[in-house]
Amino acid sequence: MTMTAPKVALKTAPKTATTVAAERIVPPELRLNLAAFTGPMDLLLDLIRKHEIDIFDIPIAIITTEYLAYLDTINTLDLHAGDEWLEMAAMLILIKSRMLLPPDPTAEDDDAGPDPREELVQRILEYQMYKLVAEKLDDRPQLSRDVFAPASRVAEYAKDLGPPPLHEASMDDLMNALRRIIQRQKTKPDWAYEITRERLTLRHVILEISTLLRDSPRITFDTIFEGGEISRHRVVTTFLALLEMTRLKMIRLFQAKLTEDVLYIERAVIDIVEVSQTFEFNE
Amino acid sequence: MSEPPDNLYLMDLQLTTAAIEALLLASETPIAPGRLPMLLPEASPETIQRAIVELRTIFSGPSRGIHLVHVADGLQFRTNPAFSGQIRTMFQSKPVRLSRPAMETLAIIAYRQPITRAQIEEIRGVDSSGVVRTLMDHVLVESVGRLDDIGKPWLYGTTRRFLEFFGLENIADLPTLEQNEVDALLQMQVHLDADLDRGEE
Numbered sequence: 373m374t375m376t377a378p379k380v381a382l383k384t385a386p387k388t389a390t391t392v393a394a395e396r397i398v399p400p401e402l403r404l405n406l407a408a409f410t411g412p413m414d415l416l417l418d419l420i421r422k423h424e425i426d427i428f429d430i431p432i433a434i435i436t437t438e439y440l441a442y443l444d445t446i447n448t449l450d451l452h453a454g455d456e457w458l459e460m461a462a463m464l465i466l467i468k469s470r471m472l473l474p475p476d477p478t479a480e481d482d483d484a485g486p487d488p489r490e491e492l493v494q495r496i497l498e499y500q501m502y503k504l505v506a507e508k509l510d511d512r513p514q515l516s517r518d519v520f521a522p523a524s525r526v527a528e529y530a531k532d533l534g535p536p537p538l539h540e541a542s543m544d545d546l547m548n549a550l551r552r553i554i555q556r557q558k559t560k561p562d563w564a565y566e567i568t569r570e571r572l573t574l575r576h577v578i579l580e581i582s583t584l585l586r587d588s589p590r591i592t593f594d595t596i597f598e599g600g601e602i603s604r605h606r607v608v609t610t611f612l613a614l615l616e617m618t619r620l621k622m623i624r625l626f627q628a629k630l631t632e633d634v635l636y637i638e639r640a641v642i643d644i645v646e647v648s649q650t651f652e653f654n655e
Numbered sequence: 656m657s658e659p660p661d662n663l664y665l666m667d668l669q670l671t672t673a674a675i676e677a678l679l680l681a682s683e684t685p686i687a688p689g690r691l692p693m694l695l696p697e698a699s700p701e702t703i704q705r706a707i708v709e710l711r712t713i714f715s716g717p718s719r720g721i722h723l724v725h726v727a728d729g730l731q732f733r734t735n736p737a738f739s740g741q742i743r744t745m746f747q748s749k750p751v752r753l754s755r756p757a758m759e760t761l762a763i764i765a766y767r768q769p770i771t772r773a774q775i776e777e778i779r780g781v782d783s784s785g786v787v788r789t790l791m792d793h794v795l796v797e798s799v800g801r802l803d804d805i806g807k808p809w810l811y812g813t814t815r816r817f818l819e820f821f822g823l824e825n826i827a828d829l830p831t832l833e834q835n836e837v838d839a840l841l842q843m844q845v846h847l848d849a850d851l852d853r854g855e856e
Binding site: 410411412413454455456459460495498499501502503504505506507508509510512513514515517518519520521522542543544 | 680681682683722724731732733734735736739742743750751752753755756758759761762763765766778779780781782791797798819820821822823829830831832836
């Protein structure tokens, strides 16, 4: 039966061939478990619960054996078991070996030393606590899933009410804007290996941005990169220039609040070109 | 034909209540109660206070489709969670859940913020860079600074949207463990200490 089933499957429905093959290797009760654990801690907690073990007297040998059996299952299915799974396995084996050792006779007093399992127990307890509160948090009514607010409708009117609502850009917004620029350049072959080194100083870029801002009080991040060649050197220098100008309160950065990702640069001083020439910049 | 002052006050309260109700419907974001005196200069702070209490009484309970809730330090109209199914049918949308690793990580960040990624991974025992990035993409988590330590690791915290998303007034409003759950954890702690003491004898 088990021998012929895959053959039939191959003839009638080739798409399911791999599924059938997997079923043959791995008993179904193990397959179900695969995606069920978020990490080694989760698996440990589950093993402890399943065996109704007193957490302060973990039979480390049993747990280690079962843990390693689980790792084997992952490897059987040719899935990538991350470093962290192996790290935990190493820790369990270390604890197991320490439990086997007699107390150190050269120790200063009769103190048997801390239980080698103590650190593990503390970690499991802490992890369990966060799992509990995570469940509680997940049980709360969530916006746009369980409860709805009149927000989305207002977005339609936003155009008539003026420019899209902006909020002061955070470091993440600036990083994202840079990432978008880099993403667009990545396909160019020059990007990875820069051949000509642009002679571009921080002062130069600050002056360029200042000139753009003299003509219009608010520009988008992309405006800076319009026209000219976008090299890695230029992207990095521009990033530094924006940081420096923000620090000196010459400009302010805003991020469009609606889903369209636009980073705006607004001048904070009127005579920005003059101001940019008076500062000493650390090159 | 002057009306008695009581009636005048009642008029004032009714109008203020209606005005706040209108503001709440039109607002995209929660309205901080502190903004109301500025928006309604003709109403006294006491009247505004009473109007809010009035509105919270009206818009609550199972017989109302709209509830007035206090989220992210502001007031907002939200639908009664009991009718989420009908609304989702109307929008033809399926409920999306945050994955278990994401919820776990989010809880750790929420209760322990500001926290570094290494500290999160110490608790979870698993690489968490991808999950943290997902949470940042959902604007539930943001970087809030850097720790003054080797490598200057980023510190993460929850956003204002996190509060709005879970309908929390502020971070202190996070769900806590029930007394019996705390007791159980404490019990374990005592047990552990006793065990260690015995070991030292």
